[in-house]
Amino acid sequence: MTFCLGMKVQDGLVGIADTRILAGNEIQYARKVSVYQEQGQAFFVMTSGLRSLRDKTITYFEDMLDERVTKERRLFKAVNVFSEALRRVADEDRAALSAGELQFNFHALIGGQFADDPEHKLYMVYPEANWVEVGTLGTPYQIIGASRYGKPIIDRCLRYHDDMRFAFKVGTLAFDATRISAVDVDFPIHVVLCRKGSFEMVEHTYERDDLLALSAWWNERMRSAVDGLPAEWIEEAFAKLSPVRDHTGHDLAHRENAEQQTFSSS
Numbered sequence: 001m002t003f004c005l006g007m008k009v010q011d012g013l014v015g016i017a018d019t020r021i022l023a024g025n026e027i028q029y030a031r032k033v034s035v036y037q038e039q040g041q042a043f044f045v046m047t048s049g050l051r052s053l054r055d056k057t058i059t060y061f062e063d064m065l066d067e068r069v070t071k072e073r074r075l076f077k078a079v080n081v082f083s084e085a086l087r088r089v090a091d092e093d094r095a096a097l098s099a100g101e102l103q104f105n106f107h108a109l110i111g112g113q114f115a116d117d118p119e120h121k122l123y124m125v126y127p128e129a130n131w132v133e134v135g136t137l138g139t140p141y142q143i144i145g146a147s148r149y150g151k152p153i154i155d156r157c158l159r160y161h162d163d164m165r166f167a168f169k170v171g172t173l174a175f176d177a178t179r180i181s182a183v184d185v186d187f188p189i190h191v192v193l194c195r196k197g198s199f200e201m202v203e204h205t206y207e208r209d210d211l212l213a214l215s216a217w218w219n220e221r222m223r224s225a226v227d228g229l230p231a232e233w234i235e236e237a238f239a240k241l242s243p244v245r246d247h248t249g250h251d252l253a254h255r256e257n258a259e260q261q262t263f264s265s266s
Contacts, residue, residue: 002032009161011195186208
């Protein structure tokens with residue numbers, strides 16, 4: 001499995017990708033994000049699915065870009081080139097994969113900005129090589145790979161008007177939730193940042209030890225928040241429980257509460 005997250009907020013793009021891949025019964029690590037930048041353009045490509053599909057599609061894509069005499073000036077045109085490469089790989093490999101009982105399960109996130117783009121853009125490419133653009137309404141992000149664990153916190157927190165720093169915090173917590181619940185998602189993580197209008201892609205890598213303190217801090221804050229929830233509504237249900245009594249007929253819960261209060265006072 002994979003965790004690749006792309007977020008589009010008002011001042012730029014934030015991407016986070018884990019590195020764990022499974023090869024049969026073995027666990028390996030490899031980059032899942034490729035970065036491209038030159039004068040007047042900068043973009044990243046994140047992928048999920050079979051590693052062989054990723055490597056072949058990226059190879060074809062880069063070769064097709066190199067062959068073009070005129071450089072693309074809109075990101076969606078580069079996405080179209082990527083789609084062409086993916087269709088070529090599908091034509092070559094889909095039948096053989098199906099015969100081997102393997103799915104053509106490739107997805108990609110492509111984000112960045114080219115010279116003629118009015119703003120930064122983020123696209124998701126499906127296995128069929130069609131694509132959608134991530135907009136500004138609702139929650140402006142896409143996850144490919146393991147999406148179910150990190151999605152709730154992003155849906156609750158992230159909005160387009162948030163800045164890149166806030167988006168990065170939310171994305172990191174979404175990765176942390178996924179890492180804890182999905183054994184095939186793990187550190188190191190690669191982060192890509194692209195500020196609107198900069199035409200520059202910044203990369204950074206975080207190892208496990210870099211963020212473990214953050215994970216522990218967040219875990220404790222969540223437990224404290226749950227413990228601090230208003231409890232009046234709970235009592236309506238718990239009042240229906242019959243008390244648990246000891247052999248003398250005394251209410252055990254009442255006695256335990258009294259003992260705890262005595263201990264606290266002392």
